[in-house]
Amino acid sequence: MLKSEIISKLNVICISLFFILISGCAPGEKTGKPAITVWHWMTDREQAFQELAKQYEAQAGIRVDFELYAPSDAYSQKVRAAAQGENLPDIFGILGEKRDFASFIKAGHILDLTPYMDELGGEWRNRFFSKALSVNEFSIGNSYTVKPGIYGAPIDIMTIQMLYNKDLFKELGLNPGRPPVTFQEFLDIGKKIKAANMQGLVSGWGEIWMIDCFANNYAFNIMGQDKVLATIRGKVPYTDPGWIQTLRLFKEMQDSGVLASGLVTMINKTAEQLFANGRAVFAFNGSWCVNVYKGMNPNLNYAAILPPQASDKYPMAIWGGAGSSFMVNARSQNKEEAVKFLRWITDRNQQAYLAQATNNLPANKDSLSKIPTVLTQFADDMEHATHPSIWGVSEYPAVIEAFDKGIQSIIIGEKTPEQVAAEVQRIKERELAKRR
Amino acid sequence: MRLKSTLENYLFVLPAVLIFVIFYVIPFIWVFQLGLYDWDGILPTKVFVGLENFKEIFFEDKIWWQSMWNVGYITLIALTFQNLLAFLLAWACDREMRLKNFYRLVFFIPPVLSEVVVGLVWQWILDGNYGLLNNWLAHLGFLNLARNWLSDPKTALTTVAIVHSWKGFGWGFLIFLAGLQTIPRELYEAARVDGANAWQCFKKITIPLMIPVIVLVAILTVLGTMQAFVLIIAMTGGGPAYHTQVPVLRILASMRGSSRFGYACAQGISFGLILVIISFIQYRFSRRYRQV
Numbered sequence: 001m002l003k004s005e006i007i008s009k010l011n012v013i014c015i016s017l018f019f020i021l022i023s024g025c026a027p028g029e030k031t032g033k034p035a036i037t038v039w040h041w042m043t044d045r046e047q048a049f050q051e052l053a054k055q056y057e058a059q060a061g062i063r064v065d066f067e068l069y070a071p072s073d074a075y076s077q078k079v080r081a082a083a084q085g086e087n088l089p090d091i092f093g094i095l096g097e098k099r100d101f102a103s104f105i106k107a108g109h110i111l112d113l114t115p116y117m118d119e120l121g122g123e124w125r126n127r128f129f130s131k132a133l134s135v136n137e138f139s140i141g142n143s144y145t146v147k148p149g150i151y152g153a154p155i156d157i158m159t160i161q162m163l164y165n166k167d168l169f170k171e172l173g174l175n176p177g178r179p180p181v182t183f184q185e186f187l188d189i190g191k192k193i194k195a196a197n198m199q200g201l202v203s204g205w206g207e208i209w210m211i212d213c214f215a216n217n218y219a220f221n222i223m224g225q226d227k228v229l230a231t232i233r234g235k236v237p238y239t240d241p242g243w244i245q246t247l248r249l250f251k252e253m254q255d256s257g258v259l260a261s262g263l264v265t266m267i268n269k270t271a272e273q274l275f276a277n278g279r280a281v282f283a284f285n286g287s288w289c290v291n292v293y294k295g296m297n298p299n300l301n302y303a304a305i306l307p308p309q310a311s312d313k314y315p316m317a318i319w320g321g322a323g324s325s326f327m328v329n330a331r332s333q334n335k336e337e338a339v340k341f342l343r344w345i346t347d348r349n350q351q352a353y354l355a356q357a358t359n360n361l362p363a364n365k366d367s368l369s370k371i372p373t374v375l376t377q378f379a380d381d382m383e384h385a386t387h388p389s390i391w392g393v394s395e396y397p398a399v400i401e402a403f404d405k406g407i408q409s410i411i412i413g414e415k416t417p418e419q420v421a422a423e424v425q426r427i428k429e430r431e432l433a434k435r436r
Numbered sequence: 437m438r439l440k441s442t443l444e445n446y447l448f449v450l451p452a453v454l455i456f457v458i459f460y461v462i463p464f465i466w467v468f469q470l471g472l473y474d475w476d477g478i479l480p481t482k483v484f485v486g487l488e489n490f491k492e493i494f495f496e497d498k499i500w501w502q503s504m505w506n507v508g509y510i511t512l513i514a515l516t517f518q519n520l521l522a523f524l525l526a527w528a529c530d531r532e533m534r535l536k537n538f539y540r541l542v543f544f545i546p547p548v549l550s551e552v553v554v555g556l557v558w559q560w561i562l563d564g565n566y567g568l569l570n571n572w573l574a575h576l577g578f579l580n581l582a583r584n585w586l587s588d589p590k591t592a593l594t595t596v597a598i599v600h601s602w603k604g605f606g607w608g609f610l611i612f613l614a615g616l617q618t619i620p621r622e623l624y625e626a627a628r629v630d631g632a633n634a635w636q637c638f639k640k641i642t643i644p645l646m647i648p649v650i651v652l653v654a655i656l657t658v659l660g661t662m663q664a665f666v667l668i669i670a671m672t673g674g675g676p677a678y679h680t681q682v683p684v685l686r687i688l689a690s691m692r693g694s695s696r697f698g699y700a701c702a703q704g705i706s707f708g709l710i711l712v713i714i715s716f717i718q719y720r721f722s723r724r725y726r727q728v
Binding site for chain 1: 448451671676696
C-alpha cells in the first residue's frame with residue numbers, strides 16, 4: 001500500500017516536471033517597445049553595430065537588437081533552420097551562393113526592396129556602388145527564375161586581392177615599390193622565397209571557395225569572361241586548353257616555391273595570422289583583412305595589388321562587389337521599420353562610421369573620404385571586380401568541389417592538370433545529364 | 437489492482453518514451469522521408485525522386501566511399517593502437533604503484549577536453565612550418581623526419597587517426613580499469629601458488645575474464661570512431677584533397693555546400709544502416725566469444 005502511494009506520488013511529480021519542461025519551450029511574450037532584430041555573423045563589426053543601434057534608438061525610438069552568431073558556418077545553419085521554421089528575424093544576411101539567395105526569395109522569406117530603392121527618384125539605389133547593388137539584384141531573364149528586382153542592401157563592399165609584405169620584400173633584395181605585375185615575375189620571386197627558406201603565398205585554400213576565387217581570376221585573365229560563362233552553361237568543356245592552362249598555373253606556383261607549405265589545409269584565419277605576423281611574403285585575402293591585420297599587427301608594412309597577370313589577352317579579374325548585405329524578412333511584422341533602419345544604416349554618416357570603426361570599404365559612394373591608404377588600394381581596383389553572383393549562371397556545386405579539390409590534388413602532386421580537367425568534365429557531364 | 441499497477445508503470449515511463457519518440461523516432465522517419473526527395477532545404481516544394489539518392493550514394497558517389505574507407509582506417513587504428521594503449525595503461529594502473537591515482541586522473545584528461553580545442557592545439561603542434569613536433573625532431577637530429585604532417589597526403593590520415601586515438605583512449609582506459617578491478621584477486625594468488633608467472637596469469641586469467649569488456653570497448657570504439665567529425669574539421673577540414681574526408685563531413689558538404697538536403701538525408705540514413713550492420717556483426721561475434 002505504502003509502496004503504491006509512493007509510486008503514485010512519483011508519477012504525479014514526473015508528469016508535472018514533464019509538462020513544466022514542455023511549457024519552457026513556448027515562445028516568450030513580446031514587450032511593448034517596438035524592436036527590430038538583426039542577425040549577423042560579423043564578429044569584427046559587433047561593437048560598431050551595437051553603437052549604431054544605440055544611435056538609432058535615440059533618434060527613431062526603435063530598439064535594434066543585433067544578435068551575433070559566429071562563426072559564419074554556424075550563422076548559415078541558424079538562418080536555414082529559422083527559414084524552415086519560418087522564424088527568421090526582421091533583418092538578416094545570407095551567406096552562400098546566388099542559388100541559395102534565389103531559393104530564399106522564391107520561398108517568400110525576402111522582401112523585394114525595389115519599390116523602396118526606386119522612391120524619390122531612386123535616391124536609395126543611387127547611394128551605392130553599382131557592383132555592390134548588383135550582387136543583390138536579379139535581372140530580367142535571370143536563370144534562377146526569380147522575379148527581377150533588388151532584394152538586399154549592401155552595407156560594405158570588398159575585393160579579394162593579392163597582398164605583399166614590403167619588409168620581407170626588402171629582405172629578399174626586392175624593390176618594395178615594385179611588386180610583381182606578371183605571373184612569370186611572381187614565379188621568379190617564388191624561387192627567391194624558396195632559396196631564402198621563407199613562406200610565400202598564404203591563403204585559406206583549405207576552404208575551397210578561396211581556391212575557386214583565385215582560379216576564376218586567372219580563368220577570366222586567360223580565357224575571358226565569355227568563355228568562362230560558356231563553360232558554366234555547358235557549351236565549353238573543362239578539358240579546353242584554356243582551363244588546362246589555368247590549372248597548370250597551380251603546378252607552376254608549387255614548383256617555383258611561391259606557395260606556402262601546408263596551403264592546401266590552411267584556413268583563412270591561419271593565413272591571416274601568418275601574414276600579419278610577418279611570416280609570409282604574399283597573401284590572397286579580401287579587403288576585410290585590413291581590420292584583421294590592424295588588430296593582429298598594427299605595424300605590418302604591406303600593400304594590396306592585383307594578382308599578377310598570366311596573359312595579356314584579357315584583363316585580370318578579381319572577385320568583388322558587395323561584401324556583406326542585409327535582407328528584410330518578407331514575413332516580418334516590422335517590415336517597414338526594418339526597411340527604414342536599413343536605409344538609415346546605409347546612409348553616408350553611418351557608412352563612414354562603419355568604415356572608420358571597422359576598416360571595411362563602405363557601400364555608400366559618398367563615404368570613402370576617411371579610409372586607410374591600403375583600403376583605398378582595394379577600392380581603386382573595384383573596376384576589375386566581378387562576382388559569381390552577378391554572372392547570371394551558377395556552376396553545379398559538385399563541379400565546383402571537383403575543380404577546387406582537383407587543384408589541391410595538383411598542388412600536392414597527386415594529379416596532373418589534364419587529369420583534373422578530365423575528372424571535372426566527367427562530373428559536369430553527369431550533372432548536365434541529370435537535368436536533361 | 438493489477439491494472440492500476442500496470443497503468444502506473446506505463447505512466448511512469450511515459451515521459452521518457454514521449455521524449456524518445458519526439459526526438460528520435462519521428463526525426464528518423466522524417467529524415468528517411470526527406471531522403472526520397474530532391475530538396476535544397478529552403479524552398480517549400482520538394483521533388484520526389486524515390487530511391488535515386490540512395491542509388492547515387494551506393495553506385496556513383498566515389499567520394500562517399502573514399503570517406504568510408506578513410507573512417508574505416510581511422511577506426512582500425514583506434515581498435516588496435518588506441519585500445520591496446522588503453523588496456524596496457526589500465527593494466528599498469530590496476531597494480532599497486534606510486535601515484536596510481538594521479539596517473540588515472542591524467543589519462544582521463546584527453547577525453548574530457550573539447551574536440552575543437554584538441555584539434556586546434558594538435559594542428560599547431562603538427563604544423564609543417566612552425567610546429568612543435570618538427571622543432572623537436574630538428575633538435576634531436578631527425579630533421580629528415582620533419583614534414584607537413586597534415587598537408588602531406590602520405591601522412592595526413594594516419595596523423596589524424598593517431599590524434600583521434602590520443603583523444604579517445606581515456607574512455608577505453610576507464611572501462612578497462614573498471615573491468616580489471618572486478619577480477620577477483622584470489623585467482624591471481626591461487627595461480628601464483630600453483631607456480632604461474634606474470635605472463636601466464638595475464639594470458640590465462642586476465643585476458644579470458646576481460647573478453648566481455650574488450651568486446652564492449654571494441655563496439656563503442658567502432659561506433660564512436662565511425663562518426664568522427666569535429667576533430668577532422670578542426671585539423672584538416674577533410675583535406676588535403678579528400679584524404680581525410682569522413683562520412684559525416686560528406687553529409688555536411690551535401691547539406692550546406694551543395695544545398696542537397698534530400699541527398700544529405702539519404703547519406704545519413706545509409707550511414708546509419710551501415711553502422712547498424714557493423715554493430716550487429718560485432719554483437720554476433722561477441723556472443724560467440726562469450727560462449728567460447
